[in-house]
Amino acid sequence: MIQDLVVYALYIAYAIAVLMTFGLVLTWVERKQAAVMSDRIGANRAYLRIPFTQVKLVWWGLFHGMADGIKMLLKEDFRPKPYDWYAYMVAPWVVFTPVLLVFAVIPFGGTLVPGQLSPALAGWFGERSYPMQIARLDAGLLMVFAFGGVSVIGAMLAGWSSSNKFSLLGALRAGSQMISYELVLALTLLGLILIYGTVDLTDIVRQQSGTIGALPAWGIVYQPFAATLFLAAAIAENKRIPFDLPEAESELISGYFTEYSAMKMGLFMFAEFIEIAIIAALFTTLFLGGYNLPYMHDGGFTLPGGREIAMSHGAVVVTQVVVFLAKVFLLCSFQILIRWSLPRFRYDQVLKFAWKFMFPLALANLIVTVIVVWALRA
Amino acid sequence: MSGRPPPARAPYVRRRYWNEPEMGWWERAYLFEILRGLVITGGVFLRNMGKWVTGRKGALTTYYPEETRPDYARHNRGKHVLTQRPDGRPQCVACNMCATVCPAKVIEIEAAFDPDDPAHHKYPSRFEIDYSRCVFCGLCVEACPEDAIRMEKEVPDLPSHDRLRMWLGREELLTWKPASDVAKPYGPKHG
Numbered sequence: 001m002i003q004d005l006v007v008y009a010l011y012i013a014y015a016i017a018v019l020m021t022f023g024l025v026l027t028w029v030e031r032k033q034a035a036v037m038s039d040r041i042g043a044n045r046a047y048l049r050i051p052f053t054q055v056k057l058v059w060w061g062l063f064h065g066m067a068d069g070i071k072m073l074l075k076e077d078f079r080p081k082p083y084d085w086y087a088y089m090v091a092p093w094v095v096f097t098p099v100l101l102v103f104a105v106i107p108f109g110g111t112l113v114p115g116q117l118s119p120a121l122a123g124w125f126g127e128r129s130y131p132m133q134i135a136r137l138d139a140g141l142l143m144v145f146a147f148g149g150v151s152v153i154g155a156m157l158a159g160w161s162s163s164n165k166f167s168l169l170g171a172l173r174a175g176s177q178m179i180s181y182e183l184v185l186a187l188t189l190l191g192l193i194l195i196y197g198t199v200d201l202t203d204i205v206r207q208q209s210g211t212i213g214a215l216p217a218w219g220i221v222y223q224p225f226a227a228t229l230f231l232a233a234a235i236a237e238n239k240r241i242p243f244d245l246p247e248a249e250s251e252l253i254s255g256y257f258t259e260y261s262a263m264k265m266g267l268f269m270f271a272e273f274i275e276i277a278i279i280a281a282l283f284t285t286l287f288l289g290g291y292n293l294p295y296m297h298d299g300g301f302t303l304p305g306g307r308e309i310a311m312s313h314g315a316v317v318v319t320q321v322v323v324f325l326a327k328v329f330l331l332c333s334f335q336i337l338i339r340w341s342l343p344r345f346r347y348d349q350v351l352k353f354a355w356k357f358m359f360p361l362a363l364a365n366l367i368v369t370v371i372v373v374w375a376l377r378a
Numbered sequence: 379m380s381g382r383p384p385p386a387r388a389p390y391v392r393r394r395y396w397n398e399p400e401m402g403w404w405e406r407a408y409l410f411e412i413l414r415g416l417v418i419t420g421g422v423f424l425r426n427m428g429k430w431v432t433g434r435k436g437a438l439t440t441y442y443p444e445e446t447r448p449d450y451a452r453h454n455r456g457k458h459v460l461t462q463r464p465d466g467r468p469q470c471v472a473c474n475m476c477a478t479v480c481p482a483k484v485i486e487i488e489a490a491f492d493p494d495d496p497a498h499h500k501y502p503s504r505f506e507i508d509y510s511r512c513v514f515c516g517l518c519v520e521a522c523p524e525d526a527i528r529m530e531k532e533v534p535d536l537p538s539h540d541r542l543r544m545w546l547g548r549e550e551l552l553t554w555k556p557a558s559d560v561a562k563p564y565g566p567k568h569g
């Protein structure tokens with residue numbers, strides 16, 4: 001019992017550390033990547049000076065994230081006279097918390113058997129094994145959608161309660177946009193659920209470690225079209241350019257969080273950056289084979305020719321964790337690439353895009369999948 | 379005049395141009411053009427990143443105070459220098475013409491009496507310029523009757539986090555290097 005507690009405490013600590021680090025680092029990556037994409041240098045002035053020396057650590061401006069955080073904490077916590085004080089105070093947390101909770105069901109590694117890691121642990125843990133995931137739920141994917149839907153409420157609360165027309169407009173935009181795209185998001189995944197026959201994320205990943213022919217049996221191979229739609233809808237869900245209408249600076253100042261300052265505003269921003277990582281983690285889990293390299297499973301590699309490469313348990317665990325983080329990071333970077341390449345939609349275009357373009361496509365994708373799955377099973 | 383209706387206006391019709399772009403099915407499908415755009419921006423990113431990784435500079439930016447562009451204008455107006463007489467004293471006679479003409483009012487001069495030099499018995503005991511406000515217009519150089527103030531090409535070490543540090547005094551301005559400073563069609567005055 002106490003062993004389980006230790007392992008899961010470790011998992012939770014790991015998950016929080018990873019998400020916070022991603023949130024912090026992505027602010028830097030976003031600036032730096034945007035700069036490199038446009039022939040600039042980017043943030044490079046913040047430094048840490050080693051005390052009592054003149055050695056200044058610049059590290060390519062990596063400390064700008066820290067400087068931002070400190071700035072957010074030290075700024076004046078300006079409070080307007082909100083229409084509803086309680087809703088105003090609680091809104092940032094309603095946006096922020098579900099974003100973190102989604103990660104609870106995402107498997108960030110295969111199965112951990114502490115007993116096989118070292119003989120010292122073997123005595124204490126015995127043969128116990130733990131899937132590397134905070135909460136192994138049968139309804140994992142449904143949990144993701146449930147929590148994803150909650151953050152709309154936060155945005156709406158923030159907009160309604162801050163007695164500001166811009167906030168209200170932003171909140172209305174956020175509400176209709178997020179609900180529209182959530183529908184598309186769920187529809188794109190239905191095809192995948194049909195193929196895997198489960199909504200348990202661990203199981204989905206495990207099924208992706210097989211092969212179809214020479215290709216790894218990743219979701220993106222089965223459903224390339226759904227993968228594209230999913231990514232687009234997920235970015236819209238996260239309200240980032242090209243879908244950042246709820247906060248469109250040139251129209252709405254900063255949308256539903258116009259009236260927030262200091263760390264409350266920082267929470268909104270932080271939630272957005274963490275959600276980039278969450279989207280990347282979800283996409284990795286559903287479409288890119290999760291924590292596994294191609295042809296890899298919990299015992300090592302099985303190459304297409306039938307050759308087996310066995311790996312020790314410790315090596316497998318480390319590889320899986322690192323591979324998962326690497327995939328997530330690459331996908332985050334890809335999202336940033338999209339964000340700095342595409343112009344913003346007009347608001348009517350956003351909704352039209354959801355209902356008249358992506359929704360029918362997602363439906364068509366689902367119907368084709370249904371027919372193919374039915375034909376193969378019959 | 380009150381009952382006159384406003385003149386009827388023709389409904390607005392957007393003008394069509396002969397070369398208006400038209401979207402074919404390829405553009406309407408949206409995805410392909412987005413991919414093309416991503417390939418372009420991603421290509422720029424990879425190219426610049428490749429340069430950074432191999433130790434070259436992948437940006438057009440100049441790190442300003444540390445780096446200056448090689449194509450800096452030859453006659454760029456930068457930091458001021460006070461020219462000197464052969465014995466090293468400033469050529470300035472503290473007439474305050476530059477301080478008067480200065481549009482930003484950044485020059486402060488305190489005159490003093492020098493009985494040893496009957497030709498120029500007034501000299502500046504204090505000559506200070508506030509570079510946090512200087513607009514580098516060069517009017518002081520134009521106004522000077524003695525050719526006592528000139529401008530260098532560079533602005534060395536002027537940027538600072540503290541505006542009190544941006545006051546330069548007489549000694550910092552008396553850094554004249556006749557060999558390299560300030561190309562003017564005439565040389566410094568002698569005697």
